[in-house]
Amino acid sequence: MVVMCNLIDVAKTVGSNRMxxxxxxxxxxxxxxxxxxDDWALRKHRVExxxxxxxxxxxxxxxxxTKI
Structure with missing residues (x-):
């Protein structure tokens, strides 16, 4: 499972293994x-x-x- 989130520390706390x-x-x-x-490129990159x-x-x- 992958968690896409803004608050990485919270994701780590709840046990996410891929962030x-x-x-x-x-x-x-x-x-x-x-x-x-540019917005589309950003969205596409994050999903990739x-x-x-x-x-x-x-x-x-x-x-x-997530650096392009």
């Missing part, structure tokens, strides 16, 4: 201040990171990097 940092609380996967094209994390074996709680 992907989101952008913000009101806009977890996007940024309304970006152009539509989450999907790729499912294919990665982890031994302990892991935060997957």
């Amino acid at each position: 992907v940092q989101t952008v913000s609380v009101p806009y977890p996967l996007g940024d309304p201040d970006m152009s539509p094209e 990171v989450a999907l790729n994390s499912l294919a990665t074996e982890v031994e302990e709680p892991t935060v997957f990097p």
